[in-house]
Amino acid sequence: MIELLEKTAKEASKFFQNFLVIESTANRNGFLQKVDARVKVLGIFVLVVLSVSTFDFQKLFFSLMLIPILLAISKISLKVFVSRVWLFPLFSFLIVSPRIFMGKVLLYPSLFLTYDGLIYSIIFTLRVFIAVSFLSLLILTTQFSEIISALRFFKIPESIISILVLTYRYIHLTFSELFRILVARESRRVRKMKISEIWNGGGASLGVFFIRVLERAERIYLSSIARGGQNYRPYVFPLRFRSTEAFFTSMVLANIIWWLI
Amino acid sequence: MVDLKSGKYAVRAQNVSYIYPDGTEGVRNVSIEILEGERVALLGPNGCGKSTLILLLSGLINPTSGRVEILGREVNKKNSEFFRRNIGVLFQNPDDFLFNPTVKEELLYTPAQLGLPFEEAMDMVREYSEEFGIEKILEKPPFRLSGGEKKKVSLVCSIMLKPSLLFLDEPTANVDGKTRKKIIEIAEKIEGTVVLTTHELEIIPKMADRIVLMSMDKKIIADGDLELLEDYSLLESAGIL
Numbered sequence: 001m002i003e004l005l006e007k008t009a010k011e012a013s014k015f016f017q018n019f020l021v022i023e024s025t026a027n028r029n030g031f032l033q034k035v036d037a038r039v040k041v042l043g044i045f046v047l048v049v050l051s052v053s054t055f056d057f058q059k060l061f062f063s064l065m066l067i068p069i070l071l072a073i074s075k076i077s078l079k080v081f082v083s084r085v086w087l088f089p090l091f092s093f094l095i096v097s098p099r100i101f102m103g104k105v106l107l108y109p110s111l112f113l114t115y116d117g118l119i120y121s122i123i124f125t126l127r128v129f130i131a132v133s134f135l136s137l138l139i140l141t142t143q144f145s146e147i148i149s150a151l152r153f154f155k156i157p158e159s160i161i162s163i164l165v166l167t168y169r170y171i172h173l174t175f176s177e178l179f180r181i182l183v184a185r186e187s188r189r190v191r192k193m194k195i196s197e198i199w200n201g202g203g204a205s206l207g208v209f210f211i212r213v214l215e216r217a218e219r220i221y222l223s224s225i226a227r228g229g230q231n232y233r234p235y236v237f238p239l240r241f242r243s244t245e246a247f248f249t250s251m252v253l254a255n256i257i258w259w260l261i
Numbered sequence: 262m263v264d265l266k267s268g269k270y271a272v273r274a275q276n277v278s279y280i281y282p283d284g285t286e287g288v289r290n291v292s293i294e295i296l297e298g299e300r301v302a303l304l305g306p307n308g309c310g311k312s313t314l315i316l317l318l319s320g321l322i323n324p325t326s327g328r329v330e331i332l333g334r335e336v337n338k339k340n341s342e343f344f345r346r347n348i349g350v351l352f353q354n355p356d357d358f359l360f361n362p363t364v365k366e367e368l369l370y371t372p373a374q375l376g377l378p379f380e381e382a383m384d385m386v387r388e389y390s391e392e393f394g395i396e397k398i399l400e401k402p403p404f405r406l407s408g409g410e411k412k413k414v415s416l417v418c419s420i421m422l423k424p425s426l427l428f429l430d431e432p433t434a435n436v437d438g439k440t441r442k443k444i445i446e447i448a449e450k451i452e453g454t455v456v457l458t459t460h461e462l463e464i465i466p467k468m469a470d471r472i473v474l475m476s477m478d479k480k481i482i483a484d485g486d487l488e489l490l491e492d493y494s495l496l497e498s499a500g501i502l
Contacts, residue, residue, distance in 0.1 A: 144366075145361075145366050169360045173356075216356075216357065222321050222352075222357075223357050226321055227350075227370055227371045228346075234366070235373055
């Protein structure tokens with residue numbers, strides 16, 4: 001049981017380390033990669049808002065169809081994409097699943113499954129999937145510094161940007177520290193341990209984990225001061241609006257029109 | 262012989278002590294004066310306070326007691342931008358030093374904070390990345406690099422703005438022979454004042470002309486030229502040999 005817990009923690013730390021950090025996709029010569037970050041951030045924001053503003057499957061259909069098209073023209077493999085988004089719809093389905101048993105029209109009376117509840121749960125999960133997919137497309141095709149520049153361009157409050165920057169900076173550190181502790185524990189375990197020993201050791205490791213993360217965070221803070229300042233101010237480039245931006249904008253506008261009619 | 266530029270002090274610390282928030286003593290009653298153009302090696306056993314002294318002498322932390330003056334200025338918030346423009350610091354662990362998503366953004370970080378025009382900054386990135394052989398890893402996340410690559414990137418970040426005062430905390434630790442050679446070459450070319458810590462005695466003659474020896478009681482116990490390296494009994498008593 002405890003091995004399973006440790007394995008889950010290790011896998012989770014690997015997943016979160018890789019979630020915000022994409023080595024190659026943001027630099028590929030794909031369509032979304034070429035779109036100016038400000039146009040892309042605004043467009044993706046509109047697409048996300050549209051997808052979470054309706055329970056009408058027909059309206060969601062357009063957004064759903066847009067995802068594989070954007071993936072293909074942005075040269076992002078389905079495997080990379082799925083590995084990043086699968087957890088969120090699954091989790092949201094689990095959260096909303098009690099709705100399956102609510103409502104009047106029963107699909108299977110003996111199981112208390114309702115047609116209304118099932119449709120609601122599926123559409124809810126679909127909305128989450130579409131929203132997370134668009135956000136993943138943004139992350140997969142845009143350098144983090146460009147996203148930050150774009151948010152500053154749209155006058156997003158500095159406090160929100162700072163939270164984003166700090167989260168991004170420390171998320172890898174946090175999970176890599178956890179991963180190292182778990183691997184070190186595993187490497188030095190020479191016999192099968194009792195549950196009580198494992199829980200005690202686990203508690204101690206958790207304490208060590210928090211101390212190590214705190215100390216590492218302090219050293220990183222000092223190094224950022226040493227390198228010119230704590231406020232992350234990436235370069236801002238002149239706004240571009242070429243054929244790629246026009247095409248992306250027309251995709252978003254088409255989605256809006258589809259949504260309105 | 263020490264080749265001094267102007268006889269001015271790059272750093273002056275008087276009776277400096279530092280105690281960490283958890284009560285651990287960092288350094289005790291240290292006084293040191295470093296002239297502009299000097300290349301100083303801080304030597305001492307693990308845990309003697311070398312890294313803490315570097316943080317104090319670079320103005321990154323304030324002493325618990327005592328006084329530090331860097332490049333003729335007191336350490337305070339008002340002077341912090343001046344210090345950051347003129348002081349480079351290479352941290353011992355590159356994982357503490359590199360925190361941006363890609364190597365390119367690491368290199369652009371300081372120029373951006375200091376308001377350098379983008380084209381000028383990119384020219385510097387191109388020039389330095391070619392010179393140090395890191396042009397192929399510019400788009401990679403720093404935490405996925407090898408130890409030697411991380412060290413090289415950190416060093417480039419520290420020296421890009423040509424600081425007049427450079428602190429190198431164990432610059433050649435945990436790197437292979439080729440990378441060590443490259444780092445020494447780089448350090449030899451650096452103009453200005455250099456303060457470094459190391460455990461590798463053989464590299465000191467190439468990188469420094471003055472030695473400051475620290476002991477486990479967090480104090481400076483000897484300060485002199487390279488001849489100190491031949492005082493084996495002193496080095497042994499300090500826990501270095």
